[in-house]
Structure formats: structure tokens, C-alpha cells
Amino acid sequence: MxxxxxxxxxxxxxxxxxxxxxxxxxxxxxxxxxxxxxxxxxxxxxxxxxxxxxxxxxxxxxxxxxxxxxxxxxxxxxxxxxxxxxxxxxxxxxxxxxxxxxxxxxxxxxxxxxxxxxxxxxxxxxxxxxxxxxxxxxxxxxxxxxxxxxxxxxxxxxxxxxxxxxxxxxxxxxxxxxxxTKQNLNGQHWVINAGPTVEAWDDVRLLTNRASGMLGAMLADLAVIKGAEVSLIAGPGTPETHPDIKRFDVESAKQMHTACKHEAAEADVFIATAAVSDFRFDKVCQGKLKRGDTTSMSVNMIANPDIVAEIAAMQKRPTKVIAFAAEASDHIEHARAKLVKKGVDAIIANDISNMGSDKSNGWWISDTETFAIESVTKFEFAQSIINHIMEN
CATH class of the missing domain: 3.40.50.1950 (Flavin prenyltransferase-like)
Known part of the structure; x- marks a missing residue:
């Protein structure tokens, strides 16, 4: 604000x-x-x-x-x-x-x-x-x-x-x-996920990504300040948030999946900002996996659940389900395809170059409209997203 x-x-x-x-x-x-x-x-x-x-x-x-x-x-x-x-x-x-x-x-x-x-x-x-x-x-x-x-x-x-x-x-x-602040969201329950997830390979090594959780944390802060009851499912490194937020700190995609589905069952709005790992290791090794004399190694990966798609398909789903699509090119085209595939109400496309930085901009895409969200900082980006969700 x-x-x-x-x-x-x-x-x-x-x-x-x-x-x-x-x-x-x-x-x-x-x-x-x-x-x-x-x-x-x-x-x-x-x-x-x-x-x-x-x-x-x-x-x-x-x-x-x-x-x-x-x-x-x-x-x-x-x-x-x-x-x-x-x-x-x-x-x-x-x-x-x-x-x-x-x-x-x-x-x-x-x-x-x-x-x-x-x-x-x-x-x-x-x-x-x-x-x-x-x-x-x-x-x-x-x-x-x-x-x-x-x-x-x-x-x-x-x-x-x-x-x-x-x-x-x-x-x-x-x-x-x-x-x-006007309490425009009083009586609503918002669920937001944020940050990266990490997938263990052994007790030392992890698979993760560059997401910072900044945008999700800002969205959660803005929503609670406007009067919403907010649940934040936060991946590692997600910044500290407002004390009135009901926060769940998780690590893996499976943990985030469980927490999101539980909280979304009674939610009015679900916003999926988290950069969830698409895959996890099929086998997690105990201790530290030794390199030995090998010069290459193959691992088997299995798909993680598509959290936002599952929540959009729930029988008792939130009124609004908003997804994010971090893309390197053809942002709007890829986001529209995901909009249909995931069955969400809207999707926000942004560029992968903004991951981990304080900058953000992108496009709001739904069945009825597509427009650019012009902003400079992640905070301004978050404010624009909150305002548009409230208006629609």
C-alpha cells in the first residue's frame, strides 16, 4: 500500500x-x-x-x-x-x-x-x-x-x-x-503459495530454482492488510510476512501440495505464485551419495502434482483460482495454453528474468481479456494484481 x-x-x-x-x-x-x-x-x-x-x-x-x-x-x-x-x-x-x-x-x-x-x-x-x-x-x-x-x-x-x-x-x-486501509476483503479467505520448492536427492543435495517468494509474500501482506484471512504456503527463503497471516513453511512439492489442498478447501481465492518443482527424484538416497570414479550419472525423475490444476478441478473450489506462468518467450501464447489446460480463472504471465529480483511486470490473461500489467517493482506488480482480483 x-x-x-x-x-x-x-x-x-x-x-x-x-x-x-x-x-x-x-x-x-x-x-x-x-x-x-x-x-x-x-x-x-x-x-x-x-x-x-x-x-x-x-x-x-x-x-x-x-x-x-x-x-x-x-x-x-x-x-x-x-x-x-x-x-x-x-x-x-x-x-x-x-x-x-x-x-x-x-x-x-x-x-x-x-x-x-x-x-x-x-x-x-x-x-x-x-x-x-x-x-x-x-x-x-x-x-x-x-x-x-x-x-x-x-x-x-x-x-x-x-x-x-x-x-x-x-x-x-x-x-x-x-x-x-479500507477493509475491502473483510470476510474473505485467501490462500497463496510462494517461493521455490526443494527436492532432496540425498541428505546433502537438493533440486530447486531461483524463485525468491517475494511476490507471494507481498500479495499475502496486501490481502491481510485489506481485511482478508490469509493462509500462505511458503517455500524455503520466502520473506517474513505479516503476523496475522496463517503461514505454513514447507520444503517439497508434495508438502506444498498437501497444505494447499487443505487450505483451499475453504478458500474464496487461491493464488499460485510458487515456482513448484515439476519433477522430483524417484529415489532419495540416504546419507551422501558418493561420486566415485564416474564421469557421468543418470537419475530417474517422476512428475510432481500440478497443484493449481488440481485445486481448479476441486468439486468445492475457490471462487477465483489464479495461476502464474514464468516464461522465457512467447509469454502470452504459452500462458493461454496453460489457462485452458489448468482450468483456472486467470493466469499471469511474467518473464523468468525477474525471478529473484525486485522487478516485475507481465500480462493478465483470462477467457475475456488480456492486458499488460505495467509496473516497475514487485510491490507495484502485487498491488495491481490485488486490485484486479478485487474488481473482477
């Missing part, structure tokens, strides 16, 4: 985890968002406002009774300016004040008038997090439509272990993205 120009207000609470909010701020800015910060007095005891002014290029707001700001009702203007609000770290004290409508400083007053999406990222001692009052307050805020990410379990600043760690900055951003 295009994050350029999205406006994020970060409300920074007073806790030791505040230092990690600096990295969150940097990542938001790097993504092209505009960021402004409001710090509580307690937060200023841990980190100077100058830190966040340097990261955002904006004045950090700390006081409710800033006369210049309040002539323009500064707290209301900040709430209206934002597309979304992140509270990090959301301390037990802040959570309680938000839940009970207390407005006694700038941040809590902003929350009183805020009608934009709010994401809380709690961080505190595990005993405080588990306390009945804190859980009651969190449930109150959830019922009021506020989103929560974390906290994570692990070693805490106090030396204890348990739930209470601030979520990683990238996890917070992943939780933020759906709040900035």
Missing part, C-alpha cells in the same frame, strides 16, 4: 520502553509517513523531546496549556491532523486514564476528542499487565473500538520475565497498516 503522506500521531508514555519508540518513529518516517509526537511528562524523564524532534523534523508537544497552541485549540487540531494515532509505550496508568475518560494532560485530552483509529502498544511489568484492573481497562478500550498490539512475552527491564515487553517496531507497523 502507498504510505506516502499518511499522518501518524505518536503518543509517548513514560516507561523504559520509550527508547524503542525512537526506532518506530524512524521506520514510520522511512516509509514516507508524516509523524508528529506528543510526550507525557513522564516520557520526558526517560528521553528528551529533542530526540523525537530530530527524527520527525517536527516540534514535539508536551504541555496542554501551551498558550500559542491553545488559542487554536491545539489538542483538537492535533487529533484532526492525524490519520491514525499510536500510543507507545501504553503504560498501565495511561490505559486506565483512557478507559475512564480522564483528561488531565495533553495526550489524554487528545484521546478525548480523537475520532481516528487508535493503536495501543502496551509495555509494563507482567504483574501490572496481568492485574484485574488493567485487563478490565484493556477490554473497555477494545469494546470502544481501540486496537491493541502486544505486549510480547520475554525478559523485562526489571529483570523478570513474562508478558509486558513492547512489541517490536515492525510488528507495531504491521498492526497499524489495516487501520489506514
Amino acid at each position: 502507498n504510505l506516502l503522506g499518511k499522518r501518524i500521531l505518536i503518543g509517548i508514555g513514560g516507561g523504559i520502553a520509550v527508547y524503542r519508540v525512537a526506532e518506530l518513529t524512524r521506520l514510520l518516517k522511512k516509509s514516507g509517513m508524516e509523524v508528529r509526537c506528543v510526550m507525557t511528562r513522564s516520557a520526558c524523564e526517560f528521553v528528551s523531546p529533542l530526540t523525537f524532534e530530530a527524527l520527525t523534523g517536527e516540534e514535539v508537544h508536551t504541555e496542554l496549556f501551551d498558550l500559542t497552541g491553545e488559542r487554536e485549540m491545539g489538542h483538537i487540531q492535533l487529533a484532526r491532523w492525524a490519520d491514525a494515532v499510536i500510543i507507545a509505550p501504553a503504560t498501565s496508568n495511561l490505559i486506565a486514564r483512557f478507559a475512564h475518560g480522564i483528561a488531565d494532560d495533553l495526550l489524554t485530552t487528545i484521546m478525548q476528542v480523537c475520532d481516528k483509529p487508535v493503536l495501543l502498544a502496551p509495555a509494563m511489568n507482567s504483574s501490572m499487565w496481568d492485574a484485574t484492573a488493567t485487563q478490565h481497562n484493556i477490554n473497555t478500550l477494545l469494546q470502544n473500538g481501540i486496537s491493541v498490539v502486544g505486549p510480547e512475552a520475554g525478559e523485562l527491564a526489571c529483570g523478570e520475565s513474562g508478558a509486558g515487553r513492547l512489541s517490536e517496531p515492525r510488528a507495531i507497523i504491521s498492526a497499524l497498516l489495516p487501520l489506514l
Whole structure:
């Protein structure tokens, strides 16, 4: 999704985890968002406002009774300016004040008038997090439509272990993205496979290909951000994906076949981006096969299942089954032949030269239309594919 120009207000609470909010701020800015910060007095005891002014290029707001700001009702203007609000770290004290409508400083007053999406990222001692009052307050805020990410379990600043760690900055951003995106795919289940498969010859050697899994991972991320329930069957090397994705890491074509058919049985959309090995070794040798004195060797290969064709032929099939065809030449001609042979609803032809790179372009081909998907990056390519699936 295009994050350029999205406006994020970060409300920074007073806790030791505040230092990690600096990295969150940097990542938001790097993504092209505009960021402004409001710090509580307690937060200023841990980190100077100058830190966040340097990261955002904006004045950090700390006081409710800033006369210049309040002539323009500064707290209301900040709430209206934002597309979304992140509270990090959301301390037990802040959570309680938000839940009970207390407005006694700038941040809590902003929350009183805020009608934009709010994401809380709690961080505190595990005993405080588990306390009945804190859980009651969190449930109150959830019922009021506020989103929560974390906290994570692990070693805490106090030396204890348990739930209470601030979520990683990238996890917070992943939780933020759906709040900035229309949930067009809400209620749908999408299944996507991605990456290469590997076929063992012996316990050392493998047969595989150059696929990176980048495109499939991007499609999965975009679909879940737009509200879909997403299952990703990921071959080796497929990049890390959104935490809300139900991910199955597999190696061989047979493993991918089993996982895809299981998940596709209840899916609305199936997208086959994976570069599945067409063949596997008839016999897998134990240990390491010795070369010996031979100068040549013959092996017997057997065909792997055609995953997308089998899913397209299922009695209870997904509403839309989309295949991919990586070709070296005559892309549209070969893709049309595969469209008929596999029985899919559409097929996307792309060039093998893009395998493993960040570049991608190709053609969308169905029974009724053929057109070029003009793009530069894989991310733009993925966005175009998602948009076209939604429109058809």
C-alpha cells in the first residue's frame, strides 16, 4: 500500500520502553509517513523531546496549556491532523486514564476528542499487565473500538520475565497498516503459495530454482492488510510476512501440495505464485551419495502434482483460482495454453528474468481479456494484481 503522506500521531508514555519508540518513529518516517509526537511528562524523564524532534523534523508537544497552541485549540487540531494515532509505550496508568475518560494532560485530552483509529502498544511489568484492573481497562478500550498490539512475552527491564515487553517496531507497523486501509476483503479467505520448492536427492543435495517468494509474500501482506484471512504456503527463503497471516513453511512439492489442498478447501481465492518443482527424484538416497570414479550419472525423475490444476478441478473450489506462468518467450501464447489446460480463472504471465529480483511486470490473461500489467517493482506488480482480483 502507498504510505506516502499518511499522518501518524505518536503518543509517548513514560516507561523504559520509550527508547524503542525512537526506532518506530524512524521506520514510520522511512516509509514516507508524516509523524508528529506528543510526550507525557513522564516520557520526558526517560528521553528528551529533542530526540523525537530530530527524527520527525517536527516540534514535539508536551504541555496542554501551551498558550500559542491553545488559542487554536491545539489538542483538537492535533487529533484532526492525524490519520491514525499510536500510543507507545501504553503504560498501565495511561490505559486506565483512557478507559475512564480522564483528561488531565495533553495526550489524554487528545484521546478525548480523537475520532481516528487508535493503536495501543502496551509495555509494563507482567504483574501490572496481568492485574484485574488493567485487563478490565484493556477490554473497555477494545469494546470502544481501540486496537491493541502486544505486549510480547520475554525478559523485562526489571529483570523478570513474562508478558509486558513492547512489541517490536515492525510488528507495531504491521498492526497499524489495516487501520489506514479500507477493509475491502473483510470476510474473505485467501490462500497463496510462494517461493521455490526443494527436492532432496540425498541428505546433502537438493533440486530447486531461483524463485525468491517475494511476490507471494507481498500479495499475502496486501490481502491481510485489506481485511482478508490469509493462509500462505511458503517455500524455503520466502520473506517474513505479516503476523496475522496463517503461514505454513514447507520444503517439497508434495508438502506444498498437501497444505494447499487443505487450505483451499475453504478458500474464496487461491493464488499460485510458487515456482513448484515439476519433477522430483524417484529415489532419495540416504546419507551422501558418493561420486566415485564416474564421469557421468543418470537419475530417474517422476512428475510432481500440478497443484493449481488440481485445486481448479476441486468439486468445492475457490471462487477465483489464479495461476502464474514464468516464461522465457512467447509469454502470452504459452500462458493461454496453460489457462485452458489448468482450468483456472486467470493466469499471469511474467518473464523468468525477474525471478529473484525486485522487478516485475507481465500480462493478465483470462477467457475475456488480456492486458499488460505495467509496473516497475514487485510491490507495484502485487498491488495491481490485488486490485484486479478485487474488481473482477
